[in-house]
Amino acid sequence: MSKFHVNQSGVQVLEADGIRIVFGQRQVLASIYLQVQTGQIVGLLGRNGSGKSVLLQTIFGARAVADASVRVNGRRVVPAFREPGLLNYLPQEALVPPSLSLAKAARLLGVDVDQATARFPELRSQLGKRVGELSGGSARLVQALLLLHQPTAFSLFDEPFSGVMPVHVETLAEEMQRLKSRKGLLITDHRYAEVLPLCDVVYLLHQGRLLKLEGDVRGQLRDHGYLAA
Amino acid sequence: MTNLATQLQAIGLFYRSVAPFMLGISGLMLLAVLLPALREGWGEGLLPALMLTKLATAPVVWYLSEQLRPGQYWFYFNLNVSRRRLWGGVVALDAVLFLGGALLLRAVLA
Numbered sequence: 001m002s003k004f005h006v007n008q009s010g011v012q013v014l015e016a017d018g019i020r021i022v023f024g025q026r027q028v029l030a031s032i033y034l035q036v037q038t039g040q041i042v043g044l045l046g047r048n049g050s051g052k053s054v055l056l057q058t059i060f061g062a063r064a065v066a067d068a069s070v071r072v073n074g075r076r077v078v079p080a081f082r083e084p085g086l087l088n089y090l091p092q093e094a095l096v097p098p099s100l101s102l103a104k105a106a107r108l109l110g111v112d113v114d115q116a117t118a119r120f121p122e123l124r125s126q127l128g129k130r131v132g133e134l135s136g137g138s139a140r141l142v143q144a145l146l147l148l149h150q151p152t153a154f155s156l157f158d159e160p161f162s163g164v165m166p167v168h169v170e171t172l173a174e175e176m177q178r179l180k181s182r183k184g185l186l187i188t189d190h191r192y193a194e195v196l197p198l199c200d201v202v203y204l205l206h207q208g209r210l211l212k213l214e215g216d217v218r219g220q221l222r223d224h225g226y227l228a229a
Numbered sequence: 230m231t232n233l234a235t236q237l238q239a240i241g242l243f244y245r246s247v248a249p250f251m252l253g254i255s256g257l258m259l260l261a262v263l264l265p266a267l268r269e270g271w272g273e274g275l276l277p278a279l280m281l282t283k284l285a286t287a288p289v290v291w292y293l294s295e296q297l298r299p300g301q302y303w304f305y306f307n308l309n310v311s312r313r314r315l316w317g318g319v320v321a322l323d324a325v326l327f328l329g330g331a332l333l334l335r336a337v338l339a
Contacts (some may be wrong), residue, residue: 062306081306084232088307093300095307097246108235108242108308147307 012038012153013074014087014184016059018067021051029055030208036184036201038153041176043195044188045226046205052188053092055205056156059186060089072153087154088147092162095143098132102142105131109150116149117142119171137163141172148175154184161191173198192221232309239310240318246301247319250290255327258283259334267338276331283327287320 017033028051036042046052057063059070061079070080077083088109096105106113106127117123123142131139144160161169173194176185189195196202202213206224213220221227244251258279266272294301305315 060306062302079311082309082311084309089303091300091303093303095303097242097301097304099245100242100304105304108238110235150307 010038012072012184014059014154014186015071016055016069018069019055019058019065020067021054021058021065027208029058029205032210034059034186034203034210036154036186038182038184039180040200041180041185041187041198043192043199043202044186044205045190045192045195045202045221046188047226050205051208052205053158055210056089056158056186056188057091060087060156062089085152087156088150088152089156090144090147090158090160092158094131094139095147096131096139099130101130102127102134102146106146109146111146111149111151113146116145119175120145120168137165137168140164141168144172145175148172148179152183154186157185157187157189159189160187161189161194169194192227235308236310236314237318239305239308240315240322243301243305243315244319244322246298247290247294250293251287251319251323252326254286254290255283255323255330259327259330263331263334264338267335272335276328276335279331280324280328284320284324287316287323291316 014036015034017031019029019032020027021029032055034042034055044052044055054063058065058068059080061070061081064079068078069076070078072080072086077086080087081089103113106116113127117127120141123138126134126138131142134142140160140163144157144164147155147157160172164172169191176187176198187195187198196217202217204211204213204221204224204226206226211220211224218227222229263272263275263279266275302312302315
C-alpha cells in the first residue's frame with residue numbers, strides 16, 4: 001500500500017497547480033489547479049487538443065514543466081512517478097511492452113492478476129499470452145485493470161474505455177467504483193455517457209483553463225461546446 | 230529490496246528492447262576489429278579504446294530509440310524507474326557484456 005502519510009481523516013489529497021504549457025504560439029494550459037482525493041473519481045473532459053493528456057502527463061511527472069507543483073497532502077512530489085505507491089498512469093498508447101506476458105507484467109507491477117481479472121473470466125485463459133498477441137480492446141482492458149489494481153494511492157487514466165467493448169466497459173466502470181474506496185481516480189475519456197455517472201467531481205478543460213463543473217454538468221458541457229446543443 | 234529487484238528487472242527488460250542495436254554494435258566491434266587485431270598480435274592495448282568507442286555509440290542508440298519508440302517508457306515510469314536510470318543501467322549492463330565478450334575472445338585466442 002501507499003507509504004504516504006495520510007491526514008487524520010485517512011484521505012490523501014493530490015493537488016496540481018502552476019501548470020502552464022505553451023506549444024509554439026498557442027497556450028495549451030494556463031494556471032491550472034486540480035485536486036483529487038482518495039475515495040473520489042474525478043472526470044477530466046475537454047475537446048480534442050485541449051491538453052488533457054498533457055495535463056495528466058505533467059501530473060504524473062513524465063513531462064517536465066517549469067513552476068509545475070504536484071503535491072500529496074501538501075508535500076511536493078515532482079516527478080511524482082518516482083514515488084513508490086503514489087500514482088500510476090495509463091497512457092492513450094500501449095502501456096505494456098508487447099513482448100511481455102500479462103502474468104509477468106502483473107508481477108512487475110505488484111498486482112494479483114487473479115484478483116484483477118476476477119470479473120473478466122474470458123481474460124483468464126489469456127494470462128500466459130504476450131500483450132502483443134491480444135486484440136486491441138482486450139489489451140486496453142487488461143492494462144486498465146492492471147493499473148486499477150496496482151497498489152497506488154492514485155491512478156490517472158487517459159481514455160481507459162477506448163476500444164473496450166460495451167459489456168466490458170460496464171464491468172470496468174463497476175470495478176472503478178468498487179476500487180475508489182482505496183484510491184483516487186482521475187479519468188479522461190470522450191465516452192462522457194459512461195464517465196459522468198462515475199464521477200464525484202467533473203472538470204472541463206476549456207481554452208487552457210480548468211473549470212470545475214457543479215450542478216447541471218451536461219448543460220455546462222453544452223454551453224462550452226463540448227456537447228452538441 | 231523488492232523495489233530494487235523490480236527496478237533491476239525493469240532495466241533487464243528495457244535492455245532486451247535495445248539489445249539488437251547494442252549487441253549488434255558490440256558484435257561488430259569484437260569480430261571486425263578486436264578479433265583480427267588479436268590474430269595479428271597487436272590487439273592487447275586496444276581494449277580501452279574499443280570500450281570508449283563502444284560507450285560513445287550509446288547516445289546514437291538512445292537517439293534512434295527515442296525516435297523510433299517515443300512511447301516506450303510508460304511501463305517503466307509505472308515501475309517508478311526514470312529514463313535516466315533506465316539508460317544508466319542499460320549502458321552499464323552493455324559495457325559489462327562487451328567487456329566480457331572481449332575478455333572471452335582474448336582468452337580463447339591466447
